[in-house]
Amino acid sequence: MSSDADPLAGLHQASECSAILERMNEFLDHELDGTTAAEAIQAHLDACEQCLDDYDVVFALKQLVNRCCRAEKAPQQLRVTIMTSITRWRAG
Numbered sequence: 149m150s151s152d153a154d155p156l157a158g159l160h161q162a163s164e165c166s167a168i169l170e171r172m173n174e175f176l177d178h179e180l181d182g183t184t185a186a187e188a189i190q191a192h193l194d195a196c197e198q199c200l201d202d203y204d205v206v207f208a209l210k211q212l213v214n215r216c217c218r219a220e221k222a223p224q225q226l227r228v229t230i231m232t233s234i235t236r237w238r239a240g
């Protein structure tokens with residue numbers, strides 16, 4: 149077993165990425181500021197291009213929503229819709 153292609157590595161990464169995605173809104177809302185969760189997400193974004201892309205998308209959408217609604221935070225239903233769209237977009 150000299151291969152460095154660990155079949156579990158991909159799985160592990162995928163589950164880590166979905167965990168990051170789940171907390172992306174909290175991270176963007178600064179609800180995780182100063183916590184180890186925020187540090188973990190930041191470190192993951194630095195290392196994972198796919199999650200960084202998602203971050204850019206969520207960030208852009210939030211800015212759009214904030215501008216349109218003049219609200220600090222997107223309504224819960226919209227947050228769910230955004231996250232569902234991203235999950236579907238990723239899956240496809």
Ligand SMILES: [Zn+2]
Binds near residue numbers: 164168196198199
């Ligand atoms: Zn990732």
